[in-house]
Amino acid sequence: MRVPPEPSSLMEIPMNLFDKDGRLDLSRRLFLRSTGGGLLGSGLGLIGPAFAQGGGGSMPGLPPSRPTGRPFPEMEQETPVEPGRRLGWAVVGLGKFALNQILPSFGESRCSKLVALVSGNRQKAEQVASRYGVDTRDLYDYQTFDRIADNPEVDVVYVILPNALHAEYTVRAFKAGKHVFCEKPMAVTVEECETMISAGREAGRKLMVAYRAQFEPHNVEAIRKVRDGEIGALRLVTSDHGRILDPKDPADQWRMVKSLAGGGSRYDIGIYSLQAARYLTGEEPVEAFGQIANTKDDPRFREVEDRVAFQLRFPSGAVANLSSSYSTASVKRIQAFGEKGSIILDPATEYEGNKLALQTEKGRQEVKVKVKEQSQFAAEMDHFSQSVMNNHDPKTPGEEGLRDILIMQAIYQSACEGRPVSMEATGSTR
Numbered sequence: 001m002r003v004p005p006e007p008s009s010l011m012e013i014p015m016n017l018f019d020k021d022g023r024l025d026l027s028r029r030l031f032l033r034s035t036g037g038g039l040l041g042s043g044l045g046l047i048g049p050a051f052a053q054g055g056g057g058s059m060p061g062l063p064p065s066r067p068t069g070r071p072f073p074e075m076e077q078e079t080p081v082e083p084g085r086r087l088g089w090a091v092v093g094l095g096k097f098a099l100n101q102i103l104p105s106f107g108e109s110r111c112s113k114l115v116a117l118v119s120g121n122r123q124k125a126e127q128v129a130s131r132y133g134v135d136t137r138d139l140y141d142y143q144t145f146d147r148i149a150d151n152p153e154v155d156v157v158y159v160i161l162p163n164a165l166h167a168e169y170t171v172r173a174f175k176a177g178k179h180v181f182c183e184k185p186m187a188v189t190v191e192e193c194e195t196m197i198s199a200g201r202e203a204g205r206k207l208m209v210a211y212r213a214q215f216e217p218h219n220v221e222a223i224r225k226v227r228d229g230e231i232g233a234l235r236l237v238t239s240d241h242g243r244i245l246d247p248k249d250p251a252d253q254w255r256m257v258k259s260l261a262g263g264g265s266r267y268d269i270g271i272y273s274l275q276a277a278r279y280l281t282g283e284e285p286v287e288a289f290g291q292i293a294n295t296k297d298d299p300r301f302r303e304v305e306d307r308v309a310f311q312l313r314f315p316s317g318a319v320a321n322l323s324s325s326y327s328t329a330s331v332k333r334i335q336a337f338g339e340k341g342s343i344i345l346d347p348a349t350e351y352e353g354n355k356l357a358l359q360t361e362k363g364r365q366e367v368k369v370k371v372k373e374q375s376q377f378a379a380e381m382d383h384f385s386q387s388v389m390n391n392h393d394p395k396t397p398g399e400e401g402l403r404d405i406l407i408m409q410a411i412y413q414s415a416c417e418g419r420p421v422s423m424e425a426t427g428s429t430r
């Protein structure tokens, strides 16, 4: 049975996205089309409850077969850059993820170097600067951040702040003339994502969303296997991402506050489940159905949602059954089921130690994936530095982040209204 979302969740739906019939308004469609993305050029609207009625056949109006997408960029070679050339990066926000994963990863990067830090805590910034060899002249706080415009050493600003601050610091960084690498989720509303994309265009600077799983070797190999037909036609993707939200952990405290986090588990770790469905199918969903469940009287979920179960239908007929949770033991699992076999990534999106298995009629076989010397974090940062140096579009630009927020909001709309939401996808954009 569907558990109705809390009132705070209901308020989150940006109703101006939709007209009175639940369809995406035309001006937005035109904007989206101009950005060239997958939901882009499509309409979001309400149609019959195909999921609820268990409609297994193809939906009226949907293409009967999988659209042919362009190959995934990770399968393409990077253009070599001038040996030894590195772009200067400024990291904004010295929290848990920045300190434990990102700053150490600069040591493995080939064309990205840490040159500046932005923090509200001067003492911490100085300690970190001394550890990573950053000059104290290159330390900023949130008030002095805009002076980064005068620092020619900084090419890229990496935003690692609570979700609701991503848009502000991205726009300020573009105004300072820098390129921006932004943590996921890109922002908390569609409007913020659009503003970030426009600000980048106006500044003539690049924007990339930090979707590390698209640089993680086991996920990249899983995508290759699906594309190469090793499991036959892809029919179903399942993915679950869950963990216990810990109110004692400072990094989880803002995650309980809607004005900082934007939402609950779906924005934080549900993004991984959604991304998996999109990068494994290589398609954009045409229909979404969501359910939200909050444990009664749990103070952690006064403002943000706990569990989200959501389903997506793709143009080829493939479907995805996905979830995110803040109240279940850690799970980071992705599975892809095809006509000839299945792929199991478990764990799928850990920082390290992910595992890939292939299940066919011959049985289950662990797949040894060559893990590069570089972490997925160094790989994604270097990819962005190379995109800037070579003037290429990055693999996961702002439009990719915007698509996820659009889909997440369609899932939310579906949960609030208790019926599926249709997205008239025009096919794959990948």
Ligand code: NAD
Residues within 6 Å of the ligand: 093, 094, 095, 096, 097, 098, 120, 160, 161, 162, 163, 165, 183, 184, 185, 210, 212, 250, 251, 252, 254, 260, 268
């Ligand atoms: P965190 O709380 O540890 O870090 C947030 C930082 O922002 C802290 O340094 C904090 O002092 C600073 N900050 C500035 N203004 C703030 C304010 N008004 N309220 C609260 N903090 C403020 O959180 P985190 O876990 O490091 O997450 C930061 C971002 O990184 C989030 O967007 C999150 O989604 C993302 N993240 C990504 C991954 C990944 O695997 N890609 C993993 C973890 C976190």
